[in-house]
Amino acid sequence: MFEEAQYFAPVAEQGDGSVVVELAASHPGFADQVYRARRNAIAALAVNHRLGEPIPAAEYTEQEHEIWALVAGELAIKHRKYATAEYLDGAARLGLPDERIPQLEEVSELLEPLTGFRYLPAAGLVPLRDFYGVLADGYFHSTQYIRHHSVPFYTPEPDVIHEVIGHANALANDRFAALYRLAGAAARRVESEEALEFVSKVFWFTMEFGVMAESDELRAYGAGILSSYGEVEEFRGMDIRPLDLREMGRTQYDITKYQDVLFRAESMQHLEDVVGAFWETCDDDTIASLT
């Protein structure tokens, strides 16, 4: 039977103050009660966190640290071949640990001196306006849990490997960090839900799944590609289209599959000129004229 994969698992707060993460039956950790208890405890950290407080440390097992070490090691090898220079520059500056999962507070401590960004814990899906809006202030909402150990190279949800390896390495680069901030400013500026959705789709096709020409080959800078062991090998074979705001706003995507339509920037400058300039100035009217 086909069961649709989940993106963020729903998080429910109970009357007694406890927090329950509702994993789908298809989730690799569904039947693992120990994993589920840890997921609930980690989600509760985010639910109870207040801005300005340090992020409480999540409890990980040795097995989970080993998953990080395995996946981070494999991704680092692929990044040398497939990631853009600006992303690799961010990774080198940030210096994430490769043998264990870093706590989000530690990621913030590494990142803030570089580009001013800090991490905030997210239990699951964060409403679009909050998720994007705080980027303007240099905050990035991030999940803290890690994928289930039975399938180290697969996750149905964005986990700490995606959030930190995919996003923090980009956020450690000045030019990408500036683009994230502009996306946040755009999300704050627009008023209608349609315009916000458009801003978020442009983010999806760039900061999550963007690819770029570099030295006569195609490289990736999107966090979704660079944190996915499978997609990082496949993106060059996808339907690659020119960087076009209208097309990005129009293209539907399925979060449960490999992203098969990708948009190509010709350079970092091109990305800044098209997407950065759009986020810097867009409002409901300019977006309506694009849809």
Ligand SMILES: [Fe+2]
């Ligand atoms: Fe992401």
